[in-house]
Amino acid sequence: MVVIRLNRGGSKARPFFNIVVADKRVRRDGRFLERIGFYNPTAKGGEEGLRLAQDRLTYWKSVGAQASPTVERLIRQAGKAAA
Secondary structure, three states: OEEEEEEEEEEOOEEEEEEEEEEOOOOOOOOOOEEEEEEOOOOOOOOOOEEEOHHHHHHHHHOOOEEOHHHHHHHHHHHHHHO
16 A cells, blocks of 8 residues: 655754655655655744645545545645645
């Protein structure tokens, strides 16, 4: 099964997450099929905190990829920001 989930990056106490499409059997920070965005929970001021390629997200969902609960929340958050 293919999932859309967060892939942790950054350093200790400064998290940065890539939103990736990966096989469910692969470890969290392992190999992925495609990077479709990022989430920076520590973004301040004019920094961009969330970017998501909506066209690629739509494509992956159409072919059966399931989003993790956290990514689902971020998708809703991006939708509200765009509206």
